[in-house]
Amino acid sequence: MEKLRTVRGVHDLLPNELHKHNIVINAGLEISDKYNYSQIETPIFEFSEVFTKPLGMSSDIVTKENYIFKDRSEDELMLRPEGTSGVVRAFLNAGLVQDVPQRFSYYGPMFRYERPQKGRLRQFKQIGVECLGLSSSMADIEVISLGHDFLNKLDLLDKINLTINTLGDFESRQKYRDALINYLKGYQTKLSKDSIRRLSINPLRILDSKDPDDQKIIKHSPNILDFLNFESKIRFEEICKGLDHLNIKYNIDKNLVRGLDYYCHTAFEFVTNELGTQGTVLAGGRYDGLSKMLGGSDIPGVGWAAGIERLSLMISSEFVKQTDVVLMGQAESFNYLLLPIMKKLIQEGIKSEIIYTGNFSKKFKRANKINASYAIILGEEEINDKIFKFKNLKSGIEELLNLDQIIKKLKN
RNA sequence: GCGGGUGUAGCUCAGUUGGUUAGAGCGCGGGUUUGUGGUACCUGAGGUCGCCGGUUCGAAGCCGGUCACUCGCCCCA
Numbered sequence: 001m002e003k004l005r006t007v008r009g010v011h012d013l014l015p016n017e018l019h020k021h022n023i024v025i026n027a028g029l030e031i032s033d034k035y036n037y038s039q040i041e042t043p044i045f046e047f048s049e050v051f052t053k054p055l056g057m058s059s060d061i062v063t064k065e066n067y068i069f070k071d072r073s074e075d076e077l078m079l080r081p082e083g084t085s086g087v088v089r090a091f092l093n094a095g096l097v098q099d100v101p102q103r104f105s106y107y108g109p110m111f112r113y114e115r116p117q118k119g120r121l122r123q124f125k126q127i128g129v130e131c132l133g134l135s136s137s138m139a140d141i142e143v144i145s146l147g148h149d150f151l152n153k154l155d156l157l158d159k160i161n162l163t164i165n166t167l168g169d170f171e172s173r174q175k176y177r178d179a180l181i182n183y184l185k186g187y188q189t190k191l192s193k194d195s196i197r198r199l200s201i202n203p204l205r206i207l208d209s210k211d212p213d214d215q216k217i218i219k220h221s222p223n224i225l226d227f228l229n230f231e232s233k234i235r236f237e238e239i240c241k242g243l244d245h246l247n248i249k250y251n252i253d254k255n256l257v258r259g260l261d262y263y264c265h266t267a268f269e270f271v272t273n274e275l276g277t278q279g280t281v282l283a284g285g286r287y288d289g290l291s292k293m294l295g296g297s298d299i300p301g302v303g304w305a306a307g308i309e310r311l312s313l314m315i316s317s318e319f320v321k322q323t324d325v326v327l328m329g330q331a332e333s334f335n336y337l338l339l340p341i342m343k344k345l346i347q348e349g350i351k352s353e354i355i356y357t358g359n360f361s362k363k364f365k366r367a368n369k370i371n372a373s374y375a376i377i378l379g380e381e382e383i384n385d386k387i388f389k390f391k392n393l394k395s396g397i398e399e400l401l402n403l404d405q406i407i408k409k410l411k412n
Numbered sequence: 413g414c415g416g417g418u419g420u421a422g423c424u425c426a427g428u429u430g431g432u433u434a435g436a437g438c439g440c441g442g443g444u445u446u447g448u449g450g451u452a453c454c455u456g457a458g459g460u461c462g463c464c465g466g467u468u469c470g471a472a473g474c475c476g477g478u479c480a481c482u483c484g485c486c487c488c489a
Contacts, residue, residue: 008479008481059487060486060487061487061488064413064486081488082489110489112489114486114487115413115485115486116480116481117481117482117483117484118482118483119489120488120489124489126489194485194486210485276483277483277485278489281489282489284489304489305489306489307488307489308489311489328448330447359446360447360448361448361449363448364450365449367448367449368449368450369450375448377447380447381447391449396448396449398448
């Protein structure tokens with residue numbers, strides 16, 4: 001038995017859990033469709049560069065969490081760690097640059113070789129949206145509003161807070177980065193080990209360090225908002241104004257940063273404190289540089305991705321198996337006679353199951369277990385008259401009817 | 413990748429300072445009910461005590477390793 005198990009951080013989805021995933025997915029796809037985002041699907045593996053180029057070599061996703069392998073033709077491939085790069089690649093590939101804006105939604109499995117935790121798996125599912133070809137801040141607002149409506153649809157907004165920030169454009173960020181490094185170098189001996197390492201790899205990441213000593217230092221660090229150039233500043237103000245206009249509540253957190261290289265300007269996260277340390281439930285931002293990093297033309301984009309497992313941990317819903325009708329015969333030889341009856345019911349859109357084994361007592365127990373509403377009973381008493389005993393399992397009422405009458409009753 | 417916790421039946425858990433046939437509740441099977449369920453009662457099956465090794469006359473309980481889960485860090489949805 002020991003050998004028969006899933007690999008670490010990769011789980012089976014039994015009906016009860018899958019049902020919750022599907023609730024999340026359907027809510028997301030539906031609201032996306034209303035916002036006129038069209039569903040797209042890209043392969044779960046790509047040439048490695050599709051991910052390594054845009055994500056950046058400073059990101060752990062690329063350096064230590066990847067599932068890279070060579071196939072039989074020696075191509076270096078990678079299981080996708082996120083959705084955006086593949087969607088943008090598909091967009092470029094299909095020549096849709098000629099036809100912007102394009103609005104996409106997607107969902108599917110992603111893969112990261114991480115240490116598993118609750119709400120963090122090695123194979124996990126994300127649902128996301130991407131709006132390509134619009135540089136206007138309106139697109140950012142639209143996308144956040146879509147995410148907000150999605151979470152509202154799942155009735156989770158009272159447990160989730162929206163935090164936003166801006167990273168500015170490349171110029172602003174570069175200036176800020178220099179100022180930040182300059183400031184932090186003064187505290188180099190007091191910073192945590194992780195942060196000293198970040199100082200050379202990804203200094204902005206120090207801003208959301210959880211180390212209490214780091215936080216004291218960060219408290220007085222330069223503020224990104226002071227380094228924004230005019231354009232970046234206006235753009236951020238527009239977004240705040242737009243969210244206000246939609247009555248979407250948010251906090252500005254100057255220390256909210258993004259780990260992936262392709263982000264710029266708007267960054268946002270919907271976070272809950274119900275899932276411990278894995279509280280980010282939906283997050284995204286603007287990624288104007290991504291298309292170019294992939295070797296395409298300069299196409300702006302903004303989007304988000306949400307963790308399906310994390311959201312499904314938060315929704316309360318139980319999968320209860322429902323069956324419209326069960327069919328049972330008195331003896332095993334009656335099962336053959338029930339087969340065409342069941343087929344007819346199914347054609348009428350009625351969810352049916354023949355209970356093949358056991359005596360009537362056992363068959364009724366089975367009927368209860370699968371939550372059947374009605375039973376069609378065929379025994380020696382009925383068979384000659386071409387009728388059935390039709391029993392309402394909730395009320396216990398039984399009547400003798402022919403098949404047409406039964407179907408009529410079931411469809412009323 | 414780093415640090416802490418946990419691991420006994422399908423599920424939730426008991427198991428006294430190591431002592432002989434490892435328990436309970438729920439669930440599952442059979443029966444009370446040879447054409448009728450959801451309740452009740454009776455009854456049965458199911459565990460190499462995560463895995464490997466060590467200490468011991470003797471290990472579910474101690475020690476070491478390993479795997480998985482879990483909490484935090486890293487990172488991220």
